[in-house]
Amino acid sequence: NAGVMQNPRHLVRRRGQEARLRCSPMKGHSHVYWYRQLPEEGLKFMVYLQKENIIDESGMPKERFSAEFPKEGPSILRIQQVVRGDSAAYFCASSPPAGWASYEQYFGPGTRLTVT
Amino acid sequence: AQSVAQPEDQVNVAEGNPLTVKCTYSVSGNPYLFWYVQYPNRGLQFLLKYITGDNLVKGSYGFEAEFNKSQTSFHLKKPSALVSDSALYFCAVRDTISGGYNKLIFGAGTRLAVHP
Numbered sequence: 001n002a003g004v005m006q007n008p009r010h011l012v013r014r015r016g017q018e019a020r021l022r023c024s025p026m027k028g029h030s031h032v033y034w035y036r037q038l039p040e041e042g043l044k045f046m047v048y049l050q051k052e053n054i055i056d057e058s059g060m061p062k063e064r065f066s067a068e069f070p071k072e073g074p075s076i077l078r079i080q081q082v083v084r085g086d087s088a089a090y091f092c093a094s095s096p097p098a099g100w101a102s103y104e105q106y107f108g109p110g111t112r113l114t115v116t
Numbered sequence: 117a118q119s120v121a122q123p124e125d126q127v128n129v130a131e132g133n134p135l136t137v138k139c140t141y142s143v144s145g146n147p148y149l150f151w152y153v154q155y156p157n158r159g160l161q162f163l164l165k166y167i168t169g170d171n172l173v174k175g176s177y178g179f180e181a182e183f184n185k186s187q188t189s190f191h192l193k194k195p196s197a198l199v200s201d202s203a204l205y206f207c208a209v210r211d212t213i214s215g216g217y218n219k220l221i222f223g224a225g226t227r228l229a230v231h232p
Binding site: 004006031033035041042043044045048055056091093095103104105106107108109110112 | 148152157159162206208210211214217218220222223224
């Protein structure tokens with residue numbers, strides 16, 4: 001059973017370009033969370049999605065950032081017109097549907113975005 | 117406001133000695149608490165969780181944590197440290213205000229260095 005997969009692992013973008021980060025949850029998991037880790041800091045919640053629905057995007061900047069989790073395919077975090085301050089590690093986590101085991105989140109290896 | 121504090125940026129311990137990584141939290145209601153470990157350029161690995169029950173929780177790789185409700189603490193411990201335990205450790209608590217899902221609030225992390 002493959003774990004949470006994220007790609008690319010490293011992404012370099014120039015200021016003003018778009019960044020697309022992909023996350024494939026563990027098999028059977030229908031809940032996806034995105035977190036951002038700035039250098040030397042802990043993880044900060046960005047957005048929580050279920051299939052085809054954004055449940056909570058309270059941690060996501062209102063402009064330039066968007067997320068989706070379509071019925072088919074991976075979840076995508078999209079950052080438009082990137083700026084240097086977007087440089088960070090972006091982690092995706094998944095959890096199964098409601099139930100005891102759903103208290104655990106399983107994290108992917110992260111995508112390290114560098115904006116030059 | 118809900119929060120997690122890890123008061124030590126770094127903990128240094130000699131191999132074979134016991135280790136403690138401290139964590140305190142502030143949430144409304146009953147806390148669901150977690151410890152994760154992060155190795156360089158890797159994602160987070162789940163170590164253990166406290167949901168309910170026995171205050172002493174045992175987890176992966178010989179780690180355990182003690183939940184103390186009166187002190188609002190959830191310190192991570194290991195009786196005998198290994199050099200391979202050197203990593204970044206994160207304490208997290210489930211956001212109890214969010215609508216019943218597993219949005220996590222992370223501490224800033226504590227770097228554990230185990231010296232031979």
